[in-house]
Amino acid sequence: MFFEDVELGRANELGSFTFTAEEIKRFALRYDPQPFHIDEEAAARSMYGGLIASGWHVAAIWMKLTVASRSRIGAARLGPSPGFRNMGWLKPVRAGDTLAFFSEPIEKKTSASRPQWGLVMMSNGARNQAGDLAFRFDGVVFWERRTPRDSDDTGMVRSGTPG
Numbered sequence: 001m002f003f004e005d006v007e008l009g010r011a012n013e014l015g016s017f018t019f020t021a022e023e024i025k026r027f028a029l030r031y032d033p034q035p036f037h038i039d040e041e042a043a044a045r046s047m048y049g050g051l052i053a054s055g056w057h058v059a060a061i062w063m064k065l066t067v068a069s070r071s072r073i074g075a076a077r078l079g080p081s082p083g084f085r086n087m088g089w090l091k092p093v094r095a096g097d098t099l100a101f102f103s104e105p106i107e108k109k110t111s112a113s114r115p116q117w118g119l120v121m122m123s124n125g126a127r128n129q130a131g132d133l134a135f136r137f138d139g140v141v142f143w144e145r146r147t148p149r150d151s152d153d154t155g156m157v158r159s160g161t162p163g
Contacts, residue, residue: 002144002146003117003120003143003144003145003146004147005146006118006120007105008106009104009105009106011102011104012073012102012104012105013102014065014066014102014103015065015101016098016099016101017061017065017099019096019098020096021095023057024037024057024095025037025038027054027057028053031054032054032055032056036048036052037051037052037053037054051094052092052093053093055089055135058089058093058135059137061099061101061126062101062135066103069103078141078144079117079141080142081139082119084137084138084140086136087136087137088136088137089134090134091128091132091133092134093134093135097128097129097134099126099127099134100126101125102124102125104122104124106122107121108143110145111142114142116144116145117143117144117145118143118144118145119140119141119143120143122139122140122141124137124138124139125137
């Protein structure tokens, strides 16, 4: 799938993941050793009232499922990400919670300085088993184009705008 094939407004289901107490602790011990991630008794006394997954654990699962999804769909070469914004962990993720992860392209444009690449802006996140948005962020990635255009063509397209 090349830049030209990316459909705006169509959410891509990346997969789901069920968090266990053991995995929450294992990740947190290595990367985010806070009491409410690693110790069930301390977590029960915390503002969360129980063990919760590190936000970085949730983000790492999103990335793992994204890489697997791109391999399955045969995505063209992807370049670096110029960054992300609006990252938020909206609901605590507890042992036994299953999150369904997604990525939805919302805007795309050709790169003015690198016409062989386009930029795809995406709304990303995960919903818990109750359907609540638990994690979200807006990201952007360079995406290989099938047919490069002249560098003066901005090629801006937004979700809901005829392309």
